[in-house]
Amino acid sequence: MVAEGADEPRREWWASEDFWRKCAIFVTGFMALVLVMLTFHTLTVIEAGSEAGRVPAYSVINHRIGYEFDEQRNFAVPVIGPPAPLFGEMLSEEEARRLVDHGKLTVQARNCMNCHTLLGNGAYYAPDLTKAWLDPGWGNESAREILMTRFLDDPIANARTFGTGRRMPDPNLTEAELRGVIAYLKWMSAIDTNGFPHGFTPLPQGPLTGGGR
Numbered sequence: 001m002v003a004e005g006a007d008e009p010r011r012e013w014w015a016s017e018d019f020w021r022k023c024a025i026f027v028t029g030f031m032a033l034v035l036v037m038l039t040f041h042t043l044t045v046i047e048a049g050s051e052a053g054r055v056p057a058y059s060v061i062n063h064r065i066g067y068e069f070d071e072q073r074n075f076a077v078p079v080i081g082p083p084a085p086l087f088g089e090m091l092s093e094e095e096a097r098r099l100v101d102h103g104k105l106t107v108q109a110r111n112c113m114n115c116h117t118l119l120g121n122g123a124y125y126a127p128d129l130t131k132a133w134l135d136p137g138w139g140n141e142s143a144r145e146i147l148m149t150r151f152l153d154d155p156i157a158n159a160r161t162f163g164t165g166r167r168m169p170d171p172n173l174t175e176a177e178l179r180g181v182i183a184y185l186k187w188m189s190a191i192d193t194n195g196f197p198h199g200f201t202p203l204p205q206g207p208l209t210g211g212g213r
């Protein structure tokens, strides 16, 4: 009996099946390791308030948030300014986290993404809310809090529609939910989104070092 494969011509080492099988195992294992490392890196970068990251701590809602052109990066980035507490209340990190959390859960529970996009995710019926806090539609920084509260409290009576004719239905938010949503939107506007949305112009802003809102 002839041994299996005895007639086959001898292959070079680099052409052998065994070599390529080992390569495949090595590459799969190595890339799995890279994926795990990238996952951990991403988690640290997207964690609110982490040194390495671009997502600010929740207490950023105690501050004025500017949006300025960065020459080096060639797009506008959020700039965290002096204290300008939301609804006039300075919050601790934990209180701010709870408020922003409440807003985020409200946005999820009410499925605002059915019409809006947040950080680019969602639907395109209504404006992207990523920078809604800085939207020029609010007129100026001092009127914004009141106008936003009024709008979200009754978006039909306070519809602006921006010429689209589209109106937002009343989400029937409680006072606490409303404040949470606004806190969430303020916090989100301070996330460095690498220039997204492209070409966004914020509402008129005074010098960022000079207090005010």
Ligand code: HEC
Pocket (backbone or CB within 6 Å): 106, 107, 110, 111, 112, 113, 114, 115, 116, 125, 126, 127, 128, 129, 131, 132, 133, 135, 137, 155, 158, 159, 160, 161, 162, 166, 167, 168, 169, 171, 181
């Ligand atoms: C059925 C679609 C729809 C749903 C659901 C919806 N919206 Fe809207 N929203 C709109 C439309 C349309 C506009 C623009 C009309 C206007 O400004 O009068 C708008 C405007 C806004 C604005 C102003 C944006 C800006 O930058 O000027 C905010 C803030 C907002 N919505 C928040 C929310 C939140 C929070 C929820 C969930 C509780 C929500 N929306 C759910 C349709 C929707």
